[in-house]
Amino acid sequence: MGEKIRVLLADDHPLLRAGLSKVLSLEGDIDIIGEAEDGEEAIKIVERMLPDVVLMDVNMPKINGIEATRRIKQRFSDIQVLVLTFHDEEEYVLALMRAGAKGYILKDVDPSVVAKAIRQVHNGECYFPSRLITQVMEKVSQSEKEGRNVESDLLTKREQEILEEIVQGKSNKEIAETLFISEKTVKNHVSNILRKLEVTDRTQAAVLALRSGIVPIQELHG
Secondary structure (H helix, E strand, O other), X not given: OOOOEXXXXXXXXXXXXXXXXXXXXXXXXXXXXXXXXXXXXXXXXXXXHOOOEEEEOOOOOOOOXXXXXXXXXXXXXXXXXXXXXXXXXXXXXXXXXHHOOOEEXXXXXXXXXXXXXXXXXXXXXXXXXXHHHHHHHHOOOXXXXXXXXXXXXXXXXXXXXXXXXXXXXXXXXXXXXXXXXOHHHHHHHHHHHHHHHOOOOHHHHHHHHHHHOOOOHHHOOO
């Protein structure tokens, strides 16, 4: 087994932290290296411990999760932030995307989903429910929509197919299984998609795809 994913838990509810720590510690590839009860403490622990992934609550004392995410990403771009919250609201998703979070999951999900999301963001991928991304895009202002147009023929047919799967929130492995191609091939296509769309990550690609109509909102499911 390779090195474990080093995770910091940041949440102001001790019982929730304890429960998550216990459940995630059972995963063979995840190591809980610390806990924080507010955003300020989370930032300090990140500076000292340099975790791979921060599991971050949104509403915390002193510094909230969105601001803590922004500060962490500004200083430590390689550290991924996965937000775990009760808030199923699109404004949080958009704010977290802008702050640099790589994932967003609700606190009532099965623990196996949390572990899967941790692995996915650690692998450089994103974990945003497509339904919430759709809601965000429906509320994007007209000025933002008009800010940049992308030609639909910019991508090859295969790249278009893969982009549609990215918008659905699928990992490279899941895309490979769906399209019956190798995971390495998927990674190469994703790199080409990011380059052609002039974006730096999968979340930005998904947002731009929906905003520009490359992937119509009505085609989304899940």
